[in-house]
Amino acid sequence: MRIVCLPGDGIGPEVMAQAVRALAVLVPDAEIEEQPLGGRAIATHGDPLPPVTLEACRGADAVLMGAVGSDRYTWQDGLNPEDGLFRLRRELDVYANLRPATADGIDLLIVRELVGGLYFGTRGVDPDGTVFDRMEYHPDQVERLARRAFALARQRRGRLTSVDKANVLATSRMWRGVVDGLAPEYPDVAVDHLLVDTAAMRLVENAAAFDVIVTENTFGDILSDIAAALTGGLGVAASACLGDGGVDLFEPVHGTAPDIAGSDRANPTAMLLSAALMLRYGLGLPHEASALEAAVAGTRAASPTGDEGGAAGTRAFGDHLLTVLTGLVQT
Ligand code: NAD
Ligand code: IPM
Ligand code: MN
Numbered sequence: 001m002r003i004v005c006l007p008g009d010g011i012g013p014e015v016m017a018q019a020v021r022a023l024a025v026l027v028p029d030a031e032i033e034e035q036p037l038g039g040r041a042i043a044t045h046g047d048p049l050p051p052v053t054l055e056a057c058r059g060a061d062a063v064l065m066g067a068v069g070s071d072r073y074t075w076q077d078g079l080n081p082e083d084g085l086f087r088l089r090r091e092l093d094v095y096a097n098l099r100p101a102t103a104d105g106i107d108l109l110i111v112r113e114l115v116g117g118l119y120f121g122t123r124g125v126d127p128d129g130t131v132f133d134r135m136e137y138h139p140d141q142v143e144r145l146a147r148r149a150f151a152l153a154r155q156r157r158g159r160l161t162s163v164d165k166a167n168v169l170a171t172s173r174m175w176r177g178v179v180d181g182l183a184p185e186y187p188d189v190a191v192d193h194l195l196v197d198t199a200a201m202r203l204v205e206n207a208a209a210f211d212v213i214v215t216e217n218t219f220g221d222i223l224s225d226i227a228a229a230l231t232g233g234l235g236v237a238a239s240a241c242l243g244d245g246g247v248d249l250f251e252p253v254h255g256t257a258p259d260i261a262g263s264d265r266a267n268p269t270a271m272l273l274s275a276a277l278m279l280r281y282g283l284g285l286p287h288e289a290s291a292l293e294a295a296v297a298g299t300r301a302a303s304p305t306g307d308e309g310g311a312a313g314t315r316a317f318g319d320h321l322l323t324v325l326t327g328l329v330q331t
Pocket of ligand 2: 068082085221253255
């Protein structure tokens with residue numbers, strides 16, 4: 001079993017280190033290979049997604065990523081750390097980004113389209129100086145994502161909310177048509193549609209009312225930060241980026257947190273729960289995934305980091321986790 005880990009920038013390596021320690025206990029026979037991505041890869045390879053990293057990912061059973069982004073590299077230099085992330089998602093064609101958010105009373109799943117929409121449409125500057133980013137979707141891109149969301153809703157509480165901006169955008173009107181066209185194939189799933197502004201409000205007002213939300217790339221990016229804020233914050237929000245049978249990518253929702261990077265203050269929970277998603281969905285190891293989730297829950301209760309009201313540092317959290325995990329694995 002081969003896991004490629006991409007620590008990335010900022011707090012990425014700090015939280016990744018704790019995940020690697022946990023994986024060494026849970027899957028001792030797995031080969032864990034580290035590769036550069038993002039700002040760090042620009043510094044060492046002059047490319048945010050060097051060929052060596054992409055090839056390693058393609059040959060892996062699953063890929064675990066920290067976060068990328070650094071003030072040292074910007075679009076001004078023509079090299080952008082985030083570009084490495086976009087290219088990797090696109091190359092692996094991990095179109096369905098599952099972002100679960102759970103807390104007392106709330107149990108929702110955002111299914112964010114990840115390789116199309118506003119993020120991947122044509123960008124440019126017209127001769128008159130007008131700058132543009134096009135939001136583009138082919139109906140097939142929407143259909144494969146929607147089918148995934150219907151299937152997930154069916155396994156959960158049978159409710160699917162499609163979020164769009166159909167009162168303004170042509171892509172959204174097509175999106176609605178595709179979702180409605182599929183609905184008769186999933187009679188056990190109750191479908192409704194919400195405009196994205198209303199969806200943002202409803203999430204803040206009553207997130208417990210949602211089951212599965214399926215939405216465009218940018219909308220899903222924004223709504224998933226709201227959902228995270230309602231269920232413990234960015235320090236605990238994990239995600240799975242899934243394709244159709246290829247190599248899947250697992251990553252926390254948070255970024256490189258430059259405000260706390262290098263100070264041992266990052267909560268590794270989001271990264272560890274992403275590793276648990278990897279064990280369950282990327283590697284087919286549900287027991288190991290459950291063990292890791294239980295150990296994370298125990299550690300969050302006993303030894304929380306600052307963002308969850310505690311005093312533990314990133315490494316101390318990892319130390320505690322390892323003790324709990326070793327106990328769980330031995331019994
Ligand atoms: P951010 O998610 O990095 O940080 C937002 C806030 O949440 C900060 O106050 C930060 O300290 C806090 N936070 C984030 N993760 C935390 C953790 N694990 N524990 C405790 N607190 C945590 O968002 P930002 O500051 O807007 O972005 C910083 C950089 O990260 C940018 O370059 C952005 O592009 C990049 N980014 C990358 C990813 C990714 O690689 N998947 C995701 C989001 C942002
Ligand atoms: C995320 C991040 C990325 C995104 C950034 C870093 C480009 O915010 O994964 O949520 O918008 O996809
Ligand atoms: Mn985001």
